[in-house]
Amino acid sequence: MDISGNTVFIPGSTGGIGLALARALRARGNTIIVGGRRTDQLERIAAEHPDIDTVRIDTADPASIAEAAKEVLARHPDLNVLIAMAGIMRVEDWHRPESFLASAESVITTNVLGPIRLIAAFIEHLRSRPDATIMTVSSGLAFAPLRATPSYNASKAAIHMLTESLRLQLADTGVRMVELVPPAVRTALLPGQENSEIAVPLDEFVTEVVELLASQPDAREIQVERVKFLRHAEARGDYDQVVATLNAADPHGR
Template structure:
């Protein structure tokens, strides 16, 4: 992925990593469209950051995805980067259905079906562009599980293998598939996460992501140093220690 000169759509970018990345990409010389469910947040973003375009989208609703895609492509026919950022993370107790079922269904709908719907809405258009990118967003927890968040872990593992598979299928096209793999970052994804000493500061994370995008334009996985402990535990042979350390340091998913 080239660091500038793109038109980028980032659904799920009304806060946290998504909004921070949107602002950095715009500052680097890209046209950026952010999407989100809440109209009030989109209005605030337009007021605070008029350089960004906005569109309302709910990735749990197939019709909303189709409508938003039509709006984005009408207003930005040169769109060449899709970042499937939207996601949720919830603590679950799988010892009883009441402790996890509703949460699990919502998590899989948002974190797995949401990106699938987004890709379906844009993949034909992206193949018509001379150089395009689909950036998926998994997690370090795709490679080492946090006990408190089973459905989130599973959803991000699914995104990792979806990314690998999609990259194979699109190998003969103009579309590149890049997987962003965040560690725990200080955002409001989970209660208390924004204050967690275990989590990486948001600005530091986005700084490193932008540097990696600039210096490694052909990378298939964007991995800041903080995520490599989780990402490569199995390859190093210390997977059991990684899982034990993760769950000792961050037992509540923050």
């Protein structure tokens, strides 16, 4: 992925990693469109960052995705980068089905069906562009599980394999598949994570991501240094120790 001169749509980016990445990519000379469910947040972003366009989108709602895609492409026909950022994380106790089932279904809808539907809504357009990129967002937890968040772990493992598979299918097109693999980052993904000493500071994470994108334009995965402990556990042969360390550090992975 080239680091400048793109038109980039980032649904699920009204805060956290998404908004920080949107701002960083805008500073690198890209046209940015951010998407989110809440109009008050979109209005705030538009007021604070008038050079960033906004569109309402609920990535858990197929109709909303279809409508947002039409709006984005009508206003930005040169769109060539989609970053499927939206995601949720829930703590679940699978000893009691009544406590986790609705949560698990919501996580899978947002984290797996959301990106699938987003890609489906934009793939025809992106295939028409001479140089296009779809960036998915998985997690270090796709490669080493956190006990407290089974559905989240599974959803991100699915995103990893979806990305790997689409890269093979789209090899005959001009669309690149890039997977961003974050560690725990100081965002509001889980309660208290914004102040966690274990999580990577948001600005530090985004700075490293942008530097990796700039220095590795052909990278298939964007792995900051802090995620490699999880990402390569199985290859290193210390998977059991990594899982034990991860789950001993904090019950919520913060």
